[in-house]
Amino acid sequence: MEAAAFYSFSILAIASALFILFSRNLIYGAFALFLAFLGVAALYVLAGADFLAVTQIMVYVGGILVLLIFGIMLTQKANNNTVSDTPNKVEVLPSREIAGFLAGSGLFVFLGYIILDARFAMQGEVISSNSTIRTIGVELMTSHLLPFEIAAILLLVALVGAAYLALNRNPAQ
Amino acid sequence: MNTIPLEHYLFVAAALFCIGLAITITKRHFIGMLLGIELMLNAVNINLIAFSRYDPEKLSGQLFALFVIVVAAAEVTVALAIILRVFGHYNTVDPDKVSDLKK
Incomplete structure (x- = not known):
């Protein structure tokens, strides 16, 4: 049962990732990325990380994907004469396609060789508790307090920086 | 389980x-x-969480994945702001055509 869920969600994630790779329409790619994120969140649940799965759905699907779709819509060409046939089209050079295929498959073969070659000796106990929220909260507030504060400052700086960059500084207006 | x-x-x-x-x-x-x-970034998080299954007391992998998610969110906001500025300046989103620092 668990194995069936694992393999079906893995296939969902990988198939939607492949759809992004072969789709020429960026909006479809963004929606396929939504499916890929959901598949990855299900894999997190199957690995015993329930809090991370919910965070993944809230941050990626609720925040990042909406931002990306806004970005796609805001960067449309206003004076596009060849509209309506192929909206949101992404050009792909054949040479770039070959380079991407070679880099991707080569890296996959390399990583697969490493994974098969390495015999990971796991000595800890497998997660058995129902929820990881308590452990994550205690760890965040004790041994990981400094990274937590730095992440907060990073988010503040990113917020200020993004608002400043996106500000319209056109003197003509 | x-x-x-x-x-x-x-x-x-x-694969991802x-x-x-x-x-x-x-x-x-x-x-x-x-x-x-x-x-x-998501694929890297799967690795971290898969290894974190064998570390139920400290959950270092899951905490690391949490920070990766935070950094990814910050990165996307800044990258989108830069893309919108570049699009406003060059009127293109093709990385090959943006080769000058100043137009």
Whole structure:
């Protein structure tokens, strides 16, 4: 049962990732990325990380994907004469396609060789508790307090920086 | 519970990472490249969480994945702001055509 869920969600994630790779329409790619994120969140649940799965759905699907779709819509060409046939089209050079295929498959073969070659000796106990929220909260507030504060400052700086960059500084207006 | 071997998680993560790399290389669109980068960050998180299954007391992998998610969110906001500025300046989203610092 668990194995069936694992393999079906893995296939969902990988198939939607492949759809992004072969789709020429960026909006479809963004929606396929939504499916890929959901598949990855299900894999997190199957690995015993329930809090991370919910965070993944809230941050990626609720925040990042909406931002990306806004970005796609805001960067449309206003004076596009060849509209309506192929909206949101992404050009792909054949040479770039070959380079991407070679880099991707080569890296996959390399990583697969490493994974098969390495015999990971796991000595800890497998997660058995129902929820990881308590452990994550205690760890965040004790041994990981400094990274937590730095992440907060990073988010503040990113917020200020993004608002400043996106500000319209056109003197003509 | 947890009958799935660790290597299967690692293979799924490796496949997602390589597809993300191929997307980042092939797409001639800034936001297309950003989609690929997000996919790669997610694949790395699968690795961290799969190893964190064997560390139930401290959950270091899950905490690391949490910080990766935070950094990814910060990265996407700044990258989108830069893309919008570049689009306003050059009127293109093709990375090959943005080759000058100043137009």
